[in-house]
Amino acid sequence: GQNIDQPTEMTATEGAIVQINCTYQTSxxxxxxxxxxxxGEAPTFxxxxxxxxxxxxxxxxxxxxxxxxxxxxxxxxLQMKDSASYLCALYGQNFVFGPGTRLSVxx
Amino acid sequence: DAMVIQNPRYQVTQFGKPVTLSCSQTLxxxxxYWYQQKSSQAPKLLFHYYDKDFNNxxxxxDNFQSRRPNTSFCFLDIRSPGLGDAAMxxxxxxxxxxxxTADTQYFGPGTRLTVx
Numbered sequence: 001g002q003n004i005d006q007p008t009e010m011t012a013t014e015g016a017i018v019q020i021n022c023t024y025q026t027s028x029x030x031x032x033x034x035x036x037x038x039x040g041e042a043p044t045f046x047x048x049x050x051x052x053x054x055x056x057x058x059x060x061x062x063x064x065x066x067x068x069x070x071x072x073x074x075x076x077x078l079q080m081k082d083s084a085s086y087l088c089a090l091y092g093q094n095f096v097f098g099p100g101t102r103l104s105v106x107x
Numbered sequence: 108d109a110m111v112i113q114n115p116r117y118q119v120t121q122f123g124k125p126v127t128l129s130c131s132q133t134l135x136x137x138x139x140y141w142y143q144q145k146s147s148q149a150p151k152l153l154f155h156y157y158d159k160d161f162n163n164x165x166x167x168x169d170n171f172q173s174r175r176p177n178t179s180f181c182f183l184d185i186r187s188p189g190l191g192d193a194a195m196x197x198x199x200x201x202x203x204x205x206x207x208t209a210d211t212q213y214f215g216p217g218t219r220l221t222v223x
Binding site: 033040041042043044045048087094095096097098099100102 | 140147148149150151152155162195197199201211212213214215216217219
């Protein structure tokens with residue numbers, strides 16, 4: 001299996017920056033994806049990495065290091081609406097999701 | 108707008124009574140997926156279609172079946188729902204360009220299944 005691991009919960013303050021980590025144990029995948037999921041709703045795509053390095057998309061950035069088996073999602077200028085679960089997923093033959101990190105943004 | 112549509116959004120069934128969930132897409136994607144997601148857990152892949160090729164995950168119970176009559180539609184049939192099958196069922200699509208490529212998945216809004 002791919003043994004994808006994420007912190008269960010994180011808390012941050014409105015306006016701050018938060019980094020959500022994702023570690024995995026596999027070498028064979030095409031890309032690593034990040035999704036946001038609000039309670040009771042479907043996941044929505046945020047960002048993905050195929051090559052090592054940083055991909056920036058507005059307030060969201062994602063980083064991948066294949067050699068270290070590690071990715072992170074960086075959220076800047078946090079807003080209350082960013083309170084959600086954040087899922088990383090590896091795409092090899094299929095998408096395999098990590099357990100997700102529940103982020104709470106406090107005023 | 109191009110999208111992934113799931114019907115119904117909420118489905119209530121009785122223990123053991125067959126139920127069918129539907130998914131349609133206007134994205135013309137060649138891959139369609141069905142996931143089961145229980146509360147506070149990650150989505151779990153049940154099966155997927157690459158065009159008409161059906162791919163079942165090894166741990167998907169036989170109670171779950173799927174049909175894809177054409178590119179646009181995919182159905183999830185639960186033959187004899189148990190209480191443990193109550194969950195959100197997510198349909199997703201992606202466009203697979205071949206080995207070594209990656210394209211994002213687009214999710215439908217999900218169908219929340221309640222089993223009484």
